Amino acid sequence: MRRNILLMLKKHRDEFISGERISQELGISRTAVWKHINILREEGYEIESMPKNGYKLVSSPDILILEEIEEYLTTNFIGRNIYYFDSLDSTNTKAKEMAMDEEEGTVVVAEEQIKGKGRLGRNWVSPKGKGIWMSIILKPNMLPSEVAKLTLIGAAAVNKALEEMGIISYIKWPNDIVIQGKKVCGILTEMSCELNIINYVIMGIGINVNLLKEDFSQELVDKATSLKEITGRDLDRKRLLASVLNHFENLYLPFKQRGDISATIDISRGKSLLIGKEIRILRGNDEKIGRALDIDEQGGLIIEYKDGTREHIFSGEVSIRGLREYI
Numbered sequence: 544m545r546r547n548i549l550l551m552l553k554k555h556r557d558e559f560i561s562g563e564r565i566s567q568e569l570g571i572s573r574t575a576v577w578k579h580i581n582i583l584r585e586e587g588y589e590i591e592s593m594p595k596n597g598y599k600l601v602s603s604p605d606i607l608i609l610e611e612i613e614e615y616l617t618t619n620f621i622g623r624n625i626y627y628f629d630s631l632d633s634t635n636t637k638a639k640e641m642a643m644d645e646e647e648g649t650v651v652v653a654e655e656q657i658k659g660k661g662r663l664g665r666n667w668v669s670p671k672g673k674g675i676w677m678s679i680i681l682k683p684n685m686l687p688s689e690v691a692k693l694t695l696i697g698a699a700a701v702n703k704a705l706e707e708m709g710i711i712s713y714i715k716w717p718n719d720i721v722i723q724g725k726k727v728c729g730i731l732t733e734m735s736c737e738l739n740i741i742n743y744v745i746m747g748i749g750i751n752v753n754l755l756k757e758d759f760s761q762e763l764v765d766k767a768t769s770l771k772e773i774t775g776r777d778l779d780r781k782r783l784l785a786s787v788l789n790h791f792e793n794l795y796l797p798f799k800q801r802g803d804i805s806a807t808i809d810i811s812r813g814k815s816l817l818i819g820k821e822i823r824i825l826r827g828n829d830e831k832i833g834r835a836l837d838i839d840e841q842g843g844l845i846i847e848y849k850d851g852t853r854e855h856i857f858s859g860e861v862s863i864r865g866l867r868e869y870i
Contacts, residue, residue, distance in 0.1 A: 544571060545579045549610050552583075552590065552600035561597035605672065607652045607784055615785030620648035621679065621795070622788035630671070632658040635733060635747040638678035642735070642743040647682040650788070656749075668751075668767070670758050675750040675784050679791070682743050683799050687736045690744055691858035692804055692842045694718045696794045697730045697746050699810040704786035708778065710770060713816040716835075716844050717858035720750075721816050725768035727751050732858075748787065752778050804842060811838050817863065822846075825862040 547569055551560060562576045569576075580598055584590055587604025603611060609625040616622055624646060631637050631653040638651040656669035656676050669676045681693065694717045701720050705712045712722045720728035728750045735742040754769035770778045794810075797803035812818065817835040824831045824846060833846040836853070843855040844863075 544569065544575070545582055546610055548576065548579050549583060549588070549600075552588075552598060553610075553614070556600050559591075559593060559596035559599045561595075564597070605780060606654070607675070607677075607780060612781045612785045615782050615789075617789045618648070618792040620646070621792040622648065622650045622785070624649045626651045628653045630655050630657060631676075632656065633747075634676055634678040635731060635745050638680055638745045638747075639733070639735070639743075642680050642745060645680050647680060648792075649680040650677055651680075652677045652784075668754070668759060668763060669749060670754060673751075673753045673755075673758065673769075675748065675752055675780055675787070677749075677784065678745050678747045679788075680743060680745060681795075683741060685741065685799070685802075686739055687734065687741055689802075690732065690734050690741065691717070692798065692807075693744060693746060693795075694730055694732045694858045695804070695811055695842045696798060696807050697732070697748055697791065698728075699794055699807045699814075700787050700791035701728050701730075701748065701750065702810060702814050703790040704783060705770075707786050707790075708783060710774065712814070714811055714814045715816045716811065716838065716863065717842070722768065722770075722773050726766060727768055727770060727773070750783070750787075752780050752783065805840075808838060808840060808842060811842070817844065820865070823864040824856065825864065 548565060551565060551568070562573050565576045566573050580590055587606065589601040591599045591601050606627070608627045612622070626641070626649070628637070628651070633656055634651045634653050641649070641651070653676050655671035698714045698718055698720060702712050702714055705720070710722070712720050712727065715721050718730040719726050728748065731747040732744060734744040751767060751769035753771045756764060756772060759767055794807050797806065815838065818837060819835065821832060821834050824833060831848065833848040836845040836847050839845055839855055843857045846854045846856060848854070
């Protein structure tokens with residue numbers, strides 16, 4: 544009921560709407576309307592009230608609940624069911640706990656992560672209210688070997704969403720978004736499968752939106768940054784979250800339905816931070832140096848070594864670094 548009242552206030556944002564009208568349309572008492580209005584105020588909504596005129600929504604809090612992002616959503620199913628948490632150890636961990644009982648496209652969002660993680664178990668800084676920390680539950684009918692391509696789709700979706708907000712970014716194959724040589728977003732894709740049957744895939748996406756330099760540890764300050772540090776302004780997290788989900792569904796559906804990943808490959812090539820560069824390829828304790836030539840039609844990175852041999856490597860097999868720095 545609280546959600547219905549909020550939607551009515553949003554629909555009539557520039558005018559007062561009477562408590563009597565709300566109670567009649569929703570079939571609840573005036574007292575119940577008043578109680579729900581007070582709950583909304585406690586959640587951070589600024590609602591003006593005036594005798595005989597009713598209530599008017601003045602401003603909304605910067606929180607990533609469905610009611611706050613759905614006006615920007617154009618998706619059919621991605622993000623149409625959102626579980627919002629003030630704090631979690633990890634959105635990926637929570638999503639894995641819920642995945643078997645939830646529909647595809649369900650999103651888990653937290654204002655902060657206490658134990659956020661990236662690839663290879665690395666820590667991910669996730670301060671409260673300053674970023675987008677989310678996980679998408681997917682249930683594609685495909686072979687587990689195809690799942691690595693989903694990471695590329697996630698990276699391409701974030702890249703396009705940032706472009707939509709006027710921010711140019713680049714993709715460090717396969718799972719990082721980089722601006723001015725520093726990481727602003729990381730993607731962690733995990734799956735549960737049995738033989739050749741996928742139970743679910745969890746795609747965790749962490750975006751450093753409005754973090755300040757002091758939010759990063761000394762270890763990370765030279766490797767990571769935020770959109771606010773880049774642009775000098777606060778970014779609208781709600782619009783950005785919705786945009787990522789919109790672009791993700793647009794790129795995911797052709798892949799899920801027809802195995803078509805061509806649009807994602809085009810984005811990954813056009814915005815690649817690696818193609819044409821000398822890079823280090825790390826497999827455990829083994830390290831090789833080669834030149835990134837291209838991204839193939841299956842999403843693999845084509846590497847040429849000094850002896851002229853070439854190799855196609857895939858997401859999850861390796862870590863990629865620059866010769867002397869992060870990239």
